[in-house]
Amino acid sequence: MSWSEHHAVSERYAIDAEATRRDGDAERAEELYKKAAHSEALALDSLTDDKARTRGITAVSVVALWYKGREYAVAERSAHQYLAAGKIPPFAESQLRDLLSSIWTARAAQKAGIKFVPGDVLVSVKGGEVIHGGAPLELIVRKVEGIQSVLYRTVEWMLARPFRRRGGPPSDIQTMFRPWLFQAPAGSYQFAVRMQEPAQRALWEEARPQIGAVTTTFFKVLRASASNPDEELNVVVPDREYRSAFANLARNLSPSGETFNRLEVRDASSPAEPIVTFAAETRTELNAVIRKLRPSLSEANSDQQVTLRGVLRGVHLDKDWLDVATDEAGFDPHITVLEISEVLDDVIGPMVNKRVVVTAVRRANKYFYRDIELQE
Amino acid sequence: MSSSFIVVSFTRNPALMPKQINLDGMHERHHALTPHIAGGYREAAAVCLNRHHSPPVEITLVDNGQDSLAELAWIEPDARIAAAWANDIDATEAGAYGCVIAGVELARGLFAIRRAETGTGADYYIGPQHSGHDLESCLRLEVSGLSGGTSKDVSRRLIEKIRQALEGDSNLPALAGVIGFSARMLLIQDVEEKA
Numbered sequence: 171m172s173w174s175e176h177h178a179v180s181e182r183y184a185i186d187a188e189a190t191r192r193d194g195d196a197e198r199a200e201e202l203y204k205k206a207a208h209s210e211a212l213a214l215d216s217l218t219d220d221k222a223r224t225r226g227i228t229a230v231s232v233v234a235l236w237y238k239g240r241e242y243a244v245a246e247r248s249a250h251q252y253l254a255a256g257k258i259p260p261f262a263e264s265q266l267r268d269l270l271s272s273i274w275t276a277r278a279a280q281k282a283g284i285k286f287v288p289g290d291v292l293v294s295v296k297g298g299e300v301i302h303g304g305a306p307l308e309l310i311v312r313k314v315e316g317i318q319s320v321l322y323r324t325v326e327w328m329l330a331r332p333f334r335r336r337g338g339p340p341s342d343i344q345t346m347f348r349p350w351l352f353q354a355p356a357g358s359y360q361f362a363v364r365m366q367e368p369a370q371r372a373l374w375e376e377a378r379p380q381i382g383a384v385t386t387t388f389f390k391v392l393r394a395s396a397s398n399p400d401e402e403l404n405v406v407v408p409d410r411e412y413r414s415a416f417a418n419l420a421r422n423l424s425p426s427g428e429t430f431n432r433l434e435v436r437d438a439s440s441p442a443e444p445i446v447t448f449a450a451e452t453r454t455e456l457n458a459v460i461r462k463l464r465p466s467l468s469e470a471n472s473d474q475q476v477t478l479r480g481v482l483r484g485v486h487l488d489k490d491w492l493d494v495a496t497d498e499a500g501f502d503p504h505i506t507v508l509e510i511s512e513v514l515d516d517v518i519g520p521m522v523n524k525r526v527v528v529t530a531v532r533r534a535n536k537y538f539y540r541d542i543e544l545q546e
Numbered sequence: 547m548s549s550s551f552i553v554v555s556f557t558r559n560p561a562l563m564p565k566q567i568n569l570d571g572m573h574e575r576h577h578a579l580t581p582h583i584a585g586g587y588r589e590a591a592a593v594c595l596n597r598h599h600s601p602p603v604e605i606t607l608v609d610n611g612q613d614s615l616a617e618l619a620w621i622e623p624d625a626r627i628a629a630a631w632a633n634d635i636d637a638t639e640a641g642a643y644g645c646v647i648a649g650v651e652l653a654r655g656l657f658a659i660r661r662a663e664t665g666t667g668a669d670y671y672i673g674p675q676h677s678g679h680d681l682e683s684c685l686r687l688e689v690s691g692l693s694g695g696t697s698k699d700v701s702r703r704l705i706e707k708i709r710q711a712l713e714g715d716s717n718l719p720a721l722a723g724v725i726g727f728s729a730r731m732l733l734i735q736d737v738e739e740k741a
Contacts, residue, residue, distance in 0.1 A: 174679050181661050184668065185580055192636070206663075217680070223718070224680040227662045227671075234663040261718060269665045389635065402694055437635060445635060447706055 173224065176213035180206045184235060200239045207235035211248070219257055226262025233269050242277045246270065290438035291363045291385065293317055297431025305359035309429055312520050312544075316423045317363050317435075319516040323415055324388045328379045333411040336487055336515050362438055385437070392435055392446045395420035399459040414463040417456055418517040424453035426546040453543075460541060464512060476537070478505055478528040479545060482521050487513065492539070494528055510539040518542060564604060564617045567648045567732070576647060577678055578658040578670055587644030592620040593631040594641035594693055594727040606697075609653040609734045616652060616732075618645070634693060638727070642691025643670075646723035649732045650687065654721075659684065672721065686711075686720040688737065693727050700726035704733045711737045 187202035214228045229252040236245035249266045252258055258266075295305055295313060322339035331340070338344070394402035395416055407413040423433055427450040434444035480496030487510065494505050507530050510518075525545040530537040569591055573584035595603065595618065602619035623631070631637040647658050650672060659678035660671040671684035678684070690707045692699055704724045711720050720737040 172679075177660065181578065182580065184661070184663055185583055188668075189582065189586075210663075221680050221682060223682050227681050227718075230664060231662040234665050237665060238663070265664070272665050386634070397692070397695055397699055449706075451702075 171212070171216065173213045173216045173221075173228070176209050176216060177228070180209035180213060180231070180235070183209060187238070203235050203239035204241055207232055207239055207241070207244075210235055222257075222259050226258040229258050230262050230265045230269065233266060233273075237269060237273055237276070240276075240280075242273050242280070246273050246277075249273070291317065291321075291388070292360060292436040292438045293363065294360045294434045294436070294444070295430050295432075296359075296434070298425070298427070298429050300359050300430050306429065309546075310359060310361065313423060313433065314361060314363070315520050316419060320392060320416065320419050320423075321363070321384070321388055323412065323419065323516070324391060325379065325384055327407070327409070327412045328384065328387060333409075333415075334515075335511075338515065389435070389437065389445050391416050392420060395456065396424075396446045396448050396452050399456050400462075403459070410463065414460070414512075415514055415517070417459050417463060418514065420448070421453055421456040421460065421543060422517060422520065424448040424456060425450055426453060426544075429546045457541075457543070464541065472533055474532045475540070476530055476532050478507070478530060478537070480505075480525065480528075482518075482524060482526045482528075482542070485510070485513075485518055485522060487511075487515060487518075492518070492528075492542070494526065505537055507537045507539045513539070513542065520544075564615045565607075565652055567605065567607075567616050567618045567645065567652050569618070569620060569644055569648050572644065572648060575651065575675065576658040577676075578661045579647070584644075587640050587647070588620075589623065589627050590631050590637045590640035591644040592623045592641075593628055593637050594691070595620055596622055596628075597693065598728040599730070603730055606731045607649060607653060607734070608731070610736060616649070638691045638693045641727065642723075642725050643689050645691070645725040645727075645732060646687070646689045646734075647672075649725070650721065650723060650734060653734055656685070656721075658687065686718050688720055688722040690722075690724045691727065692724070692729070695726055695729060697726065697729045697731050700724055700729050700731045700733060704735055708735060708737050 183202050183206035187199045187206060190202060191199035210228060210232045214225065214232055217225050217228065219225070229248075233245050233249045233252070236242075236248060249270050253263060253266055293313060295309065299306055299309075322343055325343050326334060326339060329343075331343075390406050391403075394406040399417055399420070403413055403417065407416055425431055425433060425448065431449065433448040435446040435448075436444050478494050478496050478501065479498055480494045482492065483495045483504070484493035486492070490508060490510055492507050492510050492513070494507065495503060496505060497503070507528055521542065521544055527543050527545050528539070529541040530539055532538075569588045571584070572587065573579045573581045576584070579587070595601070601622065602617050605616050605618045607614050607616045631640070647670065650656050654672075655674070656672040657675045658670045659673050659675075660681060661668050662671065662681070670687040670689070671678075671681055672687050673684040688707050688711045690703050692703055695703075703726075704722060707722045707724055711722055722733075722735050722737050724733045725731070
């Protein structure tokens with residue numbers, strides 16, 4: 171049989187496997203993927219060396235199919251074999267190395283009894299200081315916290331809980347989530363956030379939203395925040411307070427382009443395409459929306475809008491002030507900014523002791539809060 | 547007495563009719579699509595389009611920056627089909643595959659001839675119909691779709707898609723296609739090969 175014939179058989183098995191997986195029969199889907207891999211390997215064997223491009227694509231396909239069939243040992247062995255033979259073009263070598271990274275991660279997860287399921291959220295941070303499988307720890311910790319904050323807010327909003335201005339999420343909601351960090355594929359740093367079923371289901375059963383519904387809503391909120399915060403976010407989140415919270419939390423996730431360039435959010439069970447992409451322009455659009463959403467300040471003739479850059483040294487939400495240590499000329503080293511009642515704990519919390527940009531109104535030597543964002 | 551009849555037939559001038567993006571019977575023209583997959587793509591596209599429009603609609607088709615208009619028709623989905631494609635993300639992805647593959651067929655005369663697996667999904671390879679004895683001269687197709695959003699968002703997604711294709715450590719020639727279901731816009735762009 172020719173490459174074309176073997177490949178056609180493999181295609182059919184792979185298409186059936188995908189449909190079966192979508193229908194929820196993971197075990198049967200894995201069997202079909204293994205059959206597809208077997209046929210694809212035969213297709214590869216039937217190729218002559220001069221078909222370099224076809225060899226490369228087919229070799230990647232073979233390893234990907236064994237990987238999808240959760241036959242990790244065979245997938246790993248095949249990838250090493252094709253790399254060692256040296257008969258495939260550089261693009262395929264690179265893709266095989268990426269696949270090996272995914273295979274090792276999956277094997278490690280399998281050993282630890284962890285299995286990705288629909289609803290797991292994959293977050294990739296790319297560009298800037300982020301390198302192959304590595305990123306500044308502080309950046310990743312902040313983004314993990316940021317994603318978790320959006321998830322908590324999503325559940326609180328879905329459960330119609332009173333809007334939370336101070337403190338962390340209620341403990342009952344906190345027990346629903348457990349973040350996991352995984353090794354990055356090449357070119358980015360990636361982590362996965364998983365929602366975990368609460369240990370005491372009985373206490374929850376009545377009120378708890380389904381995990382699938384939470385992540386679907388989470389994706390919708392993030393996508394509206396990133397792609398069309400001015401219009402779509404209005405439709406998805408009609409409540410003004412929650413809308414403002416989501417816009418602020420989404421801005422915390424957005425890059426300014428210095429430390430990193432892009433943050434992508436994917437459904438771990440279907441990671442081919444990001445559901446949401448935060449780029450530097452997302453931050454600009456969110457800034458405009460946040461400006462519209464914030465309450466107006468009574469104006470005085472002597473008002474002067476100022477931008478303070480420095481380190482956020484202290485916050486007292488109950489006493490309504492924050493302190494910025496700034497080294498900018500023309501300002502005192504420590505500036506107290508008043509009337510911060512609009513600020514939310516989960517928005518400003520991750521900014522403490524970090525460089526921030528505060529927008530304020532100066533009136534008679536006092537500073538009144540308008541906005542704060544991280545200086546990434 | 548005999549009577550005579552004058553028959554007047556009103557037909558549309560084909561030269562003035564917009565081109566049509568054909569979602570019907572795609573498996574008969576595209577070797578890489580099985581009847582099941584093609585049917586799924588057609589249903590998903592109908593669900594996505596029906597969220598914003600009534601059939602038929604005129605779509606702005608932009609191929610490498612050249613604008614033209616094309617008509618896109620679909621059968622309004624019944625409750626069963628709508629329920630089957632209730633997941634917004636799955637529907638948008640499948641609907642985008644259907645519309646972009648049909649759009650590339652119309653704009654370039656190319657067909658989805660093969661499909662190959664990757665770690666995160668599958669790539670379609672496009673080429674002239676009945677080609678596909680190997681993948682030496684095929685283009686890889688990168689597909690994306692937006693349910694909502696404006697034409698600006700669709701253009702932004704295309705740039706993003708091209709950036710992803712270039713980042714992918716693959717120097718294979720590729721074609722990127724993005725459909726905006728609300729924006730009624732389909733963008734197709736060659737992805738330049740890396741040196």
